[in-house]
Amino acid sequence: MSDANLVEIKEKITAQHGGDERQLDVIFSDSPRLIVEAPAGYGKTTTMISRIAYLFASGQIPNPKRILGLTFSVNAALKVKREVAGKLPSLLGLQNSPVSIGEKVTITNYHGFCKGILKKYGYLIADALRKDVNLFRAVGDSDIENQTNLKTTLTPAELQSLKAVETDVKEARVPDAQTIHAYNDIVIKKLLPLDYITHNAIILFVLEIFTNYTEVKKFYQSYYPLIVVDEFQDTNCIAWKLLESVISEQTQLLFLGDSLQRIYGFIGALPDIMSKVVDEYGMTKVELSKNYRFQNNPDMLKLDKNIRANAASCFTPTIAADDVAKLPAFWGTTQQDEAEQVVAKVQDLLAEENVKIAILFRNRSKNAEIVEAELARNGIQYFYGMFTDEDSDYVEFHNKCQEMFIRRFGKSKAINKKALAAFSDSVRTAYAASTGKTVDSLLKLLDALVEKVSIDYADLVPEDKYTLLLDIFENRQLKQAMEYVDSRVILSTVHGAKGLEWDYVIVCDVEQWAFTFICRDCPSKSTQGSARCRLPQNIPTQMVEPLLDDLCVFYVALTRAKKQVFISASGERYNARGRQFTGGKICCFALVNGVRLINAAPNKSGD
Numbered sequence: 001m002s003d004a005n006l007v008e009i010k011e012k013i014t015a016q017h018g019g020d021e022r023q024l025d026v027i028f029s030d031s032p033r034l035i036v037e038a039p040a041g042y043g044k045t046t047t048m049i050s051r052i053a054y055l056f057a058s059g060q061i062p063n064p065k066r067i068l069g070l071t072f073s074v075n076a077a078l079k080v081k082r083e084v085a086g087k088l089p090s091l092l093g094l095q096n097s098p099v100s101i102g103e104k105v106t107i108t109n110y111h112g113f114c115k116g117i118l119k120k121y122g123y124l125i126a127d128a129l130r131k132d133v134n135l136f137r138a139v140g141d142s143d144i145e146n147q148t149n150l151k152t153t154l155t156p157a158e159l160q161s162l163k164a165v166e167t168d169v170k171e172a173r174v175p176d177a178q179t180i181h182a183y184n185d186i187v188i189k190k191l192l193p194l195d196y197i198t199h200n201a202i203i204l205f206v207l208e209i210f211t212n213y214t215e216v217k218k219f220y221q222s223y224y225p226l227i228v229v230d231e232f233q234d235t236n237c238i239a240w241k242l243l244e245s246v247i248s249e250q251t252q253l254l255f256l257g258d259s260l261q262r263i264y265g266f267i268g269a270l271p272d273i274m275s276k277v278v279d280e281y282g283m284t285k286v287e288l289s290k291n292y293r294f295q296n297n298p299d300m301l302k303l304d305k306n307i308r309a310n311a312a313s314c315f316t317p318t319i320a321a322d323d324v325a326k327l328p329a330f331w332g333t334t335q336q337d338e339a340e341q342v343v344a345k346v347q348d349l350l351a352e353e354n355v356k357i358a359i360l361f362r363n364r365s366k367n368a369e370i371v372e373a374e375l376a377r378n379g380i381q382y383f384y385g386m387f388t389d390e391d392s393d394y395v396e397f398h399n400k401c402q403e404m405f406i407r408r409f410g411k412s413k414a415i416n417k418k419a420l421a422a423f424s425d426s427v428r429t430a431y432a433a434s435t436g437k438t439v440d441s442l443l444k445l446l447d448a449l450v451e452k453v454s455i456d457y458a459d460l461v462p463e464d465k466y467t468l469l470l471d472i473f474e475n476r477q478l479k480q481a482m483e484y485v486d487s488r489v490i491l492s493t494v495h496g497a498k499g500l501e502w503d504y505v506i507v508c509d510v511e512q513w514a515f516t517f518i519c520r521d522c523p524s525k526s527t528q529g530s531a532r533c534r535l536p537q538n539i540p541t542q543m544v545e546p547l548l549d550d551l552c553v554f555y556v557a558l559t560r561a562k563k564q565v566f567i568s569a570s571g572e573r574y575n576a577r578g579r580q581f582t583g584g585k586i587c588c589f590a591l592v593n594g595v596r597l598i599n600a601a602p603n604k605s606g607d
């Protein structure tokens with residue numbers, strides 16, 4: 001490429017980024033190993049997309065090498081791939097489709113990456129893997145016991161071995177080579193013959209191949225001279241081991257993430273991975289400087305900054321009076337009172353044209369049902385998205401979809417609009433006798449997803465459509481299709497809302513014992529007399545880590561709002577078993593240094 005062309009490409013990217021110097025430093029960097037840590041909305045994903053597009057457009061990926069881009073889900077990967085493809089025509093003056101960039105860039109998630117390797121080399125450890133790995137039904141290890149045919153084929157000792165590895169992964173301990181081999185052996189001998197594979201095995205098979213066949217590992221190390229990872233904070237221990245296996249001394253790295261958005265600690269996301277890799281891999285750390293999501297709302301900017309300052313200083317930041325963020329809040333004496341205020345606000349906000357609102361809860365509970373009933377009573381249409389990954393209806397629906405999908409499209413992969421519509425009809429028929437609202441919502445999500453793939457993703461090759469849909473079913477990701485649902489109001493858990501955004505967000509039940517359970521260890525838990533719960537001056541050591549984990553969930557909830565977030569709480573709450581408690585208080589997270597609650601009721605102000 002000529003210098004003039006390179007200058008032109010750089011100028012175009014600079015203009016697209018509005019001259020944001022920090023972002024441009026990352027995009028045009030010569031540094032081989034970069035880690036970008038930045039809060040929600042600072043443009044991490046946007047920067048990653050431009051970096052890939054720049055390297056591609058400026059011809060910096062020599063044939064036959066590729067960039068490996070890893071994201072949290074195949075859905076996110078697909079969006080990145082489409083956006084890179086979308087940028088290239090303006091940079092190169094050529095038409096590029098996601099298919100043609102696919103020759104230079106592999107963008108997928110950890111499981112997708114491993115499946116690609118197993119398709120080529122799986123036969124090295126199991127003959128059964130000569131068959132397309134996508135034809136096996138993938139199950140979570142914790143789900144094995146719920147599948148009668150799997151439970152009966154495994155001896156108690158084998159089941160125990162599989163579970164022990166699952167526990168290791170959840171607790172961020174990498175199993176050793178011998179344990180991995182023993183685990184894989186059970187899956188190969190007992191589960192593959194029944195056409196099942198486990199989520200962990202998809203990665204552990206590859207780790208075993210890399211251990212036993214170093215030439216295969218070396219091939220991947222040289223095939224991917226640059227590895228880019230988005231949402232790096234959610235990498236778990238086996239995914240990290242996999243990544244380490246494909247990093248050679250020469251590999252260039254770009255990791256992007258935000259340690260305060262790590263909300264999957266409970267399933268094994270490594271606690272300090274963002275800081276750990278800086279030294280271990282000699283990475284240059286870059287911080288982005290501008291929040292684009294909240295750029296038009298000074299209070300949201302302050303809120304973001306101050307919550308982060310609390311996390312960084314173990315809740316002892318010094319914040320000037322001028323910098324304190326106002327956070328609009330509702331307080332109800334009862335749950336019904338809280339629900340009425342939330343719904344009145346929703347009605348108020350809906351007057352704005354095309355506005356989208358999320359009502360978020362930490363968990364599914366009777367509290368959420370009361371808000372839901374109030375929405376219904378006021379005739380407000382809403383989408384019920386209160387899923388949790390462990391919910392049996394939710395898991396079972398994904399398993400069913402996966403099974404029916406593989407049966408229908410596994411061999412032919414002939415996916416077109418008509419076939420997909422027929423597929424979602426057949427799932428609907430399979431659930432004809434079901435009356436539960438979870439299944440009802442899941443059927444709507446399936447329709448929305450199928451429509452998205454049929455219309456917006458019509459240009460994808462059938463193989464890519466197959467991979468996308470199968471990944472969503474395998475990894476219980478239908479909740480991510482909430483962004484395609486045609487509903488102005490959505491009820492969701494915070495975990496379900498990860499990576500999504502709405503104009504307005506109301507976070508409900510921000511109460512002691514409801515939003516967090518660290519209260520158990522808290523010396524302030526029994527203080528009487530105020531409707532607010534403050535953190536103790538000296539936080540007990542055992543409380544710090546769980547406190548920060550829960551603060552991450554609060555932070556993710558707050559930062560899903562593009563225009564404004566509200567919180568609500570009440571003196572009454574119900575626990576998971578429906579038991580009623582009174583005398584509740586607003587959770588300490590909403591009262592940390594640098595946050596001032598203001599009355600969110602329309603036309604009112606003041607504390």
Ligand SMILES: Nc1ncnc2c1ncn2[C@@H]1O[C@H](COP(=O)(O)OP(=O)(O)OP(=O)(O)O)[C@@H](O)[C@H]1O
Pocket residue numbers: 016017018020023038039040041042043044045046047258261292293499
């Ligand atoms: N340089 C820029 N100029 C204008 N808009 C930008 C710029 N960078 C990012 N944005 C916009 O800001 C919003 C947030 O960007 P992006 O999703 O990349 O942030 P993020 O850091 O990945 O956020 P999160 O951590 O929540 O996933 C997007 O709407 C994006 O288009």
